[in-house]
Amino acid sequence: MTTAVLSDKKMKTFEEIESAVRSYSRGWPTIFEKAKGYKMWDTDGKEYIDFFAGAGALNYGHNDEAMQEKLIEYIKNDGILHSLDMGTNPRKEFLERFKEVILKPRDLDYKIMFPGPTGTNTVESALKIARKVTGRDSVISFTNAFHGMTIGSLSVTANSFKRHGAGVPLHHTVSMPFDDYVEDQSSIAYLEKFLEDSGSGVALPAAIILETVQGEGGMNAARLDWVKQIESICKRWDILLIIDDVQAGCGRTGTFFSFEPAGINPDIVCLSKSIGGAGLPMAITLIKPEYDQWEPGEHNGTFRGNNLAFIAATEALTNWETDDLSKAIQEKASILSDAIKGWVKNYPALKGEARGRGLMQGIAIEGEGIADEICAEAFNRGLIVETSGPNDEVVKFLPPLIIDNDGLKKGLQILEDSIKQVLAK
């Protein structure tokens, strides 16, 4: 009661001045002040374990010391902060390191585009270049896909609430069933039939855009074999394959790119969120050289040269010089996975279902509002975790990749306590 009153006072500024569109400050009604690694503290000094990681933008945790030092040094030296797509040292170093550390060892050959600093910018750029290169206008996306909130990206986003928010009908896209979408039905057979039949009503698309693990859509992990089949379909019909790795990339599933274990070689890859290292706005679009058919300036934007982000991004790449991080993620993914399976088994009232892959997992829970209640309870107990899925029915675990086993287990314990509490009501 007292807490509620205090909290109200605390959030007054947001309630009175900020737009009604604000969202996280409603579910987590406090003011966050400090953060380090996998921990956050609010202005009351309360500590939180972070299983949210900036919606996947903080894979390397909060305020990595090496990054902090480099950022401070750059600022102190009057380094150029904002540079559009002019040449700067941080941009140059990022390009070189990304090629050296990420692309070369994976035998990948891409041109790197800076499309503006957000996830939706990279998706819009990917759709544009795919349409230009193929001369086709439509794009196939999948059920429960999330690609962004600007009109181009929204047109390949599946959620009806978000689509409706466009205020205009969304065109030039076709929604096809994601892996395992309809029980006992093959989404591959369905897609193939629509593409091979000239009477299907579905035109040959410029591209297929795919998240290998759908985050907002409910932590749905496509089987690797299914992903491989989608690549085959793309090759068979000369369709460009765009992997939107904005949330699942940068190590989230255990490899730098989420698609590595599927053994595919996408034509275009979208990266944002954790590519900026420290949570600073940045995005890149990777394009096979033969498809990099842009005219200079054909897609642009003011904040393509966020040098602080380049610095943190370059520092973050050191994590990928060895296999250590990958192995550690896989180890922690097992712990997470075991915990989720345990809850599914031990709390049958949840009618739970384990979802996801790597450190991108979730538990789908039947019963309207239960998942939200669990997250609210977890917040009270000092764990930051949110829901996803079309009906917010999935508790979504996105801990920073650098979380230690201790932190991970503590967080999981809070979550289990929260489940018990909610089920006890």
Add this chain to the structure above:
Amino acid sequence: MTTAVLSDKKMKTFEEIESAVRSYSRGWPTIFEKAKGYKMWDTDGKEYIDFFAGAGALNYGHNDEAMQEKLIEYIKNDGILHSLDMGTNPRKEFLERFKEVILKPRDLDYKIMFPGPTGTNTVESALKIARKVTGRDSVISFTNAFHGMTIGSLSVTANSFKRHGAGVPLHHTVSMPFDDYVEDQSSIAYLEKFLEDSGSGVALPAAIILETVQGEGGMNAARLDWVKQIESICKRWDILLIIDDVQAGCGRTGTFFSFEPAGINPDIVCLSKSIGGAGLPMAITLIKPEYDQWEPGEHNGTFRGNNLAFIAATEALTNWETDDLSKAIQEKASILSDAIKGWVKNYPALKGEARGRGLMQGIAIEGEGIADEICAEAFNRGLIVETSGPNDEVVKFLPPLIIDNDGLKKGLQILEDSIKQVLAK
């Protein structure tokens, strides 16, 4: 010759690894290292006067000392860098200070939305909410408008090269003539007739979106009276008026908002670029409270909580506590304006025309490629200045607002020398 070779080597990384879409690194083929106030230096130690200001994102100049200190302090203290739309101190302070320093003294009442950190994000959010509030789908924009590169913003952008880049037809918009578009014809009469005649073929729009001074479109400044008439038209037909002040706002024309001298009260205002103070990615959408009809999360994005930008943005607001900056801008605007008029008069071969308002002015030059040649020559001589307009025919002056008279005059001298050089060929 030698320079060219060196330059080639220097830019190798960008040419080989970065996408062909890169643009500024072609026109200014060097690597920038440091910047302070209105000056920039490249890795060879060459100094440049900056008449570009990050395409308007650096109104307060590079690396303002007070901003630097606050940024460094925040990073040192493990302040939370990335927070989506969670509550944080920097977000809270920005909201309060913006209301106090900007809105209240101007008798403006807006809810503040963080729509994602780029100009195109704020425009997309403005279009969405206007369509939602009115239940109408079309939007009227103007000839030579530039509002952004994602599909929603691009649909209200006029440039055919940029529109073509969409790869899909752009809908739900109508392009109307900007002030003084067709010689001896009244664009107001034209617009009114299309709106009042139910047989015009143009539906009642959700909104009219307007830049009071078109930057990318060629430094076209609408007469204040014309802007006022557009507002009247919006009121008469119950159309929402969106002012896109992304480039012309934040003091660029001499007042914080570009529309202040016109005495209008827009329904929605889009701000980005210099709102972030130091060139860090940030944007806000101002919405009259009665139109702030968003559902929570109806528009979102990962980088809505760039706390470093909030800190610099809040510091930048101190510039607006008194009239001093405004007066200084107007003074420098006169110097700039006099210089341009002088060139128009003294170099008739340019067939020049003075354009713009405040520190957002330009000189339109007949003769294909001349404006570009002048900018290239200026770069060689140590001045950063670019072109705009549908055919890159306008040399565009966007010095930082904090430039001193000396710096301004030096830059203008370089420009004049460049004109002479180009005309002498």
Add this chain to the structure above:
Amino acid sequence: MTTAVLSDKKMKTFEEIESAVRSYSRGWPTIFEKAKGYKMWDTDGKEYIDFFAGAGALNYGHNDEAMQEKLIEYIKNDGILHSLDMGTNPRKEFLERFKEVILKPRDLDYKIMFPGPTGTNTVESALKIARKVTGRDSVISFTNAFHGMTIGSLSVTANSFKRHGAGVPLHHTVSMPFDDYVEDQSSIAYLEKFLEDSGSGVALPAAIILETVQGEGGMNAARLDWVKQIESICKRWDILLIIDDVQAGCGRTGTFFSFEPAGINPDIVCLSKSIGGAGLPMAITLIKPEYDQWEPGEHNGTFRGNNLAFIAATEALTNWETDDLSKAIQEKASILSDAIKGWVKNYPALKGEARGRGLMQGIAIEGEGIADEICAEAFNRGLIVETSGPNDEVVKFLPPLIIDNDGLKKGLQILEDSIKQVLAK
């Protein structure tokens, strides 16, 4: 009163069984039984003078004797009535006669397409082929244009009530001002500026579609010089010129094609309504041979082979073997024009304005509903005449071209009596 009750009974079937969309049976609440030349009779034996001519589909009047004979003969002989686009004698004869009597003497060279039997079919086919030939998607149409009610044609129709009826936003079209649309403004200057400026926001269109005299739009006759200028614009930018002569063609304005006196040579011409001779459903699309790039069957339809219509159409062409009909139309057009000018002058309360050309004229009347009242009164007095224009503000005169002077004058007298009656209220 008694009449009203009787009328109600008479119309019961339509009111009870037919859809609410019915329209003419509301304004003219009677059952028509017979018709000959310019006269119609209802089931009560009441005679009407027809100044409506099936909305322009009965230029040759009702039940021309020669046509009747040929139709009956064909039916009696078991002639094939319905033939899609198979070869039949009536189709062959129509093709040959149309080329001989209409195209050759006017030095016009077109391929003749049968696009389905209605006006909207020919317009849809014209838009399709123009888009195919040019590879462009947008089409410029004009304010107050009417081209049909299917989605393609509706997209180039200007009336907001009709457009709204589409239930979907209408795309790929731009509405430009018709001749004399905005007072003291040159619509040609606007159009040219939008086309020549790559920053106008209006893409180079596949075609411009134009009615030289707008019937539904309010009997607006473009000046011949303006029409000529539109053709020049099309040539300058390589845009196809489509003349929609569905209502203004087949002699309505005094020449077979309405555009003849302008001396232009359109790329595509749409004909329907009176092309069928006796009011039987028929339409043709005339396409310059170089643009006749259809694949077989790329546009089709079940009723492209209405042989009864071909027979009447061929018979109707005899009217064009000499200049006699043209001259007679021009003579009667003068009588009509003089009458309208007289009313404008003698009944200043009408605030009337003369509109139109040939036997396609009207009087625009200020004051909401007045024009409708005049038409209602005229109906009571035995004259069939309707309104047009965005607000039904124009009384529209479309007598059959074969009306004699006596009939014309009688009709005009009834109209004048109706004006008096309405003004006397």
Add this chain to the structure above:
Amino acid sequence: MTTAVLSDKKMKTFEEIESAVRSYSRGWPTIFEKAKGYKMWDTDGKEYIDFFAGAGALNYGHNDEAMQEKLIEYIKNDGILHSLDMGTNPRKEFLERFKEVILKPRDLDYKIMFPGPTGTNTVESALKIARKVTGRDSVISFTNAFHGMTIGSLSVTANSFKRHGAGVPLHHTVSMPFDDYVEDQSSIAYLEKFLEDSGSGVALPAAIILETVQGEGGMNAARLDWVKQIESICKRWDILLIIDDVQAGCGRTGTFFSFEPAGINPDIVCLSKSIGGAGLPMAITLIKPEYDQWEPGEHNGTFRGNNLAFIAATEALTNWETDDLSKAIQEKASILSDAIKGWVKNYPALKGEARGRGLMQGIAIEGEGIADEICAEAFNRGLIVETSGPNDEVVKFLPPLIIDNDGLKKGLQILEDSIKQVLAK
């Protein structure tokens, strides 16, 4: 050889004057002169059995004597031929008789709309009213659907060649799998999942438009149970069900409406083709009274009052006063069905598959071009029969419903002879 030369001469007019879009006159290169019942004769006196029936517009055969008499009588009496939607006796009689003979006995309650005389007109009107009534913009149609060639109808037509001909992207529609579309996959399960999942990317549509038997799409007959399930889905989600019975209606499948045996009650029904009795252009849209929410004139067209068609249409209704026609169709359907099954069995080289229902059947044949060759051979032997399906792989049988057993068998013999001849090559 000689024949070819003669034929060339004969078709010269069409080749030289008519547009390249002509289609049937290529496959059947002759000039048809007379027709009676199920027989046609060309100008050389050659007799043909008609298994095409005007693509389904001549269900009652050619030149029914009673119809001929009534048509001639009406013309002789100066009956009004063209009346838009004014009241006329033939219109009144048709409305009353249709209600009496067709609707009442089937316990159906519809308002009757005259949307213009072609199939595409009725479909466009159905889509419009469905969108208006529901306030939704999208419509679900099915793979291999054919609904017409104007932009609205084309947007729900599946064939890629026809869609491509639009010249613009087609919007506001989603293509779902028809019954039995993907082997071993349930199209009902897909549709339900897409509708029930708010994250499917498919919005709740205004309507589902369905042919119970797809003619152009390849004679695909949906199982009656599947049709019933579609109706249930429509009811469950408050979606309007539009049955496009343009080709399958008017008795073609054995009942007046094709959907009668499925026991459904569609919200809107589209009829054209044979509704005009004698092949004269006519169409109606049947709308449940509660959905007949048109404003007067909200959809219109010049040829909605084709009185000759109304007269033949009314006469045709006499066929439905008893069950005799229905029974006769079913009997003949068995003969047809047995023949097709026999060919499938006896000519395994065809890899044939029997398709369709009632007198709307076909045989799908593997091997590119074989079906076309069979039809060409049949033409030489005096049988008019065409192909359908996305790759013209189905020989399509649409004999007039009034064909006698003798005629049917003769035609089937010619077809079998043609199969033998083609296979012998």
